[in-house]
Amino acid sequence: MHNRRLSYHVVGACWSRRPSPPSYANPLSSFFSSASFFLVFRWSFPTKNDSLSSSDSARPTPLPFIMVEINWFELRIAARRLYYPTRSLSWFSICDLVELHYGYPVYRWLGSSSPPYRSFTSLALPDGRTKKVAAIHRRYKERGTSVKQLPLSYAIPSSPPAIVLPACQLFDGMLQRSHAGGVDWISALPDAVLQHVLGFLPADEAVRMSIVASRWRHLWSSLGRLRIVWPDRWINRVLLGRDPACALDEVEFVDEAAVTYVPTMQEQDYHRRYDGIP
Amino acid sequence: MEVDKGKGEAEETRKVAEADRDTVTLKSSDGKLFEVSKEAAARLSTVLAGMIAGGSIDDNGTDLKQIGSEALENVVDYCNKHANSIPSAALISSSISFNTAPFKEPEEWERKFVDRLSHDALFDLVEAANFLGMERLLDVTCHKISEMMKGKSPDQIREVFNIKNDYTKEELEEIRQELAWAFYDD
Numbered sequence: 001m002h003n004r005r006l007s008y009h010v011v012g013a014c015w016s017r018r019p020s021p022p023s024y025a026n027p028l029s030s031f032f033s034s035a036s037f038f039l040v041f042r043w044s045f046p047t048k049n050d051s052l053s054s055s056d057s058a059r060p061t062p063l064p065f066i067m068v069e070i071n072w073f074e075l076r077i078a079a080r081r082l083y084y085p086t087r088s089l090s091w092f093s094i095c096d097l098v099e100l101h102y103g104y105p106v107y108r109w110l111g112s113s114s115p116p117y118r119s120f121t122s123l124a125l126p127d128g129r130t131k132k133v134a135a136i137h138r139r140y141k142e143r144g145t146s147v148k149q150l151p152l153s154y155a156i157p158s159s160p161p162a163i164v165l166p167a168c169q170l171f172d173g174m175l176q177r178s179h180a181g182g183v184d185w186i187s188a189l190p191d192a193v194l195q196h197v198l199g200f201l202p203a204d205e206a207v208r209m210s211i212v213a214s215r216w217r218h219l220w221s222s223l224g225r226l227r228i229v230w231p232d233r234w235i236n237r238v239l240l241g242r243d244p245a246c247a248l249d250e251v252e253f254v255d256e257a258a259v260t261y262v263p264t265m266q267e268q269d270y271h272r273r274y275d276g277i278p
Numbered sequence: 279m280e281v282d283k284g285k286g287e288a289e290e291t292r293k294v295a296e297a298d299r300d301t302v303t304l305k306s307s308d309g310k311l312f313e314v315s316k317e318a319a320a321r322l323s324t325v326l327a328g329m330i331a332g333g334s335i336d337d338n339g340t341d342l343k344q345i346g347s348e349a350l351e352n353v354v355d356y357c358n359k360h361a362n363s364i365p366s367a368a369l370i371s372s373s374i375s376f377n378t379a380p381f382k383e384p385e386e387w388e389r390k391f392v393d394r395l396s397h398d399a400l401f402d403l404v405e406a407a408n409f410l411g412m413e414r415l416l417d418v419t420c421h422k423i424s425e426m427m428k429g430k431s432p433d434q435i436r437e438v439f440n441i442k443n444d445y446t447k448e449e450l451e452e453i454r455q456e457l458a459w460a461f462y463d464d
Contacts, residue, residue: 185401186423186439193408196416200381200424207460211432211453214444225381237459 187215199225203238302326304354305339306347318357324411344409349402356391356415363387384418392422 186194198206198219206227207220221242228238301313320327329335342350363385384392395403400419407415427435436443445453454461 184440184442185397187441189401189404190408193404193416193420196420197423197427200421201428204460205428207457208432209427209435210457211445211450211461212435212443213441214449217453234459 187213191219195219195223196225199223200227202227202229204234207234207238207241302330302335303337303339304350305336305341306345306350307343308347310347310350311339312350312354314354314357315361318361322357322360322412322414324413326410342410345406346402348399349406352395352399352403353406353410353412353415356412359387359391360414381417381421384421388418392419 186197189197194216198209201209203226206223210217210220220238223242226238300316302316302319304312304314306312316330320330329340334340345353392400392403400422404416404419404423406412407419426438430438435441
């Protein structure tokens, strides 16, 4: 795996605002103001001499999707300081920066107990070591070699503990509900729980639930969790239709069919430019 | 020698006393008492963990006025089963990543645990889990409900869960247009 190149394509993006997490748990969290930008990536490691259009056996192994939380402000600073001094931030330069920095706020990766990009995370060094990071990055670009491994815990801070609100406030009068037969018990649940339930449904199905009753109409737009059954044509619609004030805490990607990796034109262009893959 | 023996005995009694304090007594809304190990309660429920840490645990039964005895019985049952099913190493790591770990599919015993519940019991358990801040139990029960919804049409869902459709025709049409991408294939 070390000799493989990392490639990725962006599956979706959304804005999110979340309360600043307690800083004692994650000193880096102070970097991040309340507004964040989420990108959903799919990563893959093609082998060295792989051509993306070659036969099945040489097709890059699809790896779990990850969500990356990016701080827009910091991205700009990094862009100016590091290696995009003049260019405005394009989609791909964002990807590049994330590649450099994603050790900070990799929000959550799913589907695999050990991150397959372990060697790559070492690129994300804390601030103050930008030169070295850039050097590593250049070397990586030139030769496609892996960089010296750092302990994973160093590169990726554990995500801050969720803020637990006293549930009691929500539940005053919880037992007032009647227990007679034929009771609409699901509507007696608080919105948060209903959204928890919807989070386990495929994303587009959760959206369709808005037609059940008026209470359900806008639930989908502020789900804290999404289950995306791949290939999902509507993922961008779901993500962009979200209420921007609601944080997305977890995304689960389910590969129902075996994924055949067909890069889009943009991705092909990107691979040509950066990975040297024809 | 004698002194040592005395020491040993003292230690033993202390241990017994500690073992006594290893459980938490919970009292349901209708006054029934349930015992659950302190360790499991603190690990599985953020609210109970807070109560234990804050010293608001009553030896004669901590009052949980919001939870009926059936639901509490299920909760305690779940705590015990959970404690039995996890090896100690995994237990430690799960306690660290308690709030942050991504959802894992329910295990076999968890599936069985929720499958045997009636609608009402499941509903009560969801509320109890939410009230007690038991993330895993909430995940498992909500997952069960979502499985009951999966693949069903809105009409079927209204029927299964006795939901009243309070939309007018115009509103329904409005939603269908708004979310046309989700409802119609091109």
